[in-house]
Amino acid sequence: MKIRVGFGYDVHQLQPDLPFWLGGIEVPHTHGALGHSDADVLIHVICDALLGAANLRDIGFHFPDTDPQYKGIDSKKLLAETMRILRAKGYEVSNIDSTICLEKPKVNPHIPAMQRTLAEVMGVGEDDISIKATTTEKLGFVGRQEGVAAYATVLIYQVA
Structure with a gap:
């Protein structure tokens, strides 16, 4: 069996009075991510990691921010299309390990809902999606609450 690993990283600026989408759900907050x-920074890193693992370039290649059809699009649609592309190449997801870097709001209470949402969109088990959250101890743009960052590592395998 052929297995492959992929890694994703993304950041988004936080702005007041925007909805804050994270892991496919809207998280209550005074600020939202600009893009x-x-x-949805978590979905974006998962897409990037999946595409990279299968050597299918990155999210910007498949869903360019210069294309008006993606303006304001629900990132769950991008994730569903990423899964279609991945499966068309003969791959399936083994597991995802992700980390969100954010000072506020606290993410931990929302993790189970994110896992449920992502698992449903991806057609995988909730237990296959690990989501962790951390702060940067008030350091850098995340610490100053100017932005949000996320990382994801994925393991995929080729279906026989």
Whole structure:
């Protein structure tokens, strides 16, 4: 069996009075992420990691921010299309390990809902999606609450 590992990293600026989409759910907060799509940083890193693991380039290649059809798009649609592309190449997801870096709001209470949502979109088990959250101890742009960052590592395998 052929297995492959992929890694994703993304950041988005935080702005007041925008909805804050994270892991496919809207998280209550005074600020939201700024981006061409709904700026769901967690979904974006998962897409990047999956595409990279299968040697299918990156999220910007498949869903460019210069294309008006992706303006304001729900990132769950991007994730569903990423899964279609991945499966068309003969791969399936083994597991995902991700970390969100954010000072506020606290993410931990929302993790089970994120796991449920992502698992449903991806057609995998909730137990296959690890989501962790951390602060940067008030250091850098995350610490100053100017932005949010996320990382993801994925393991995929080729279906026989």
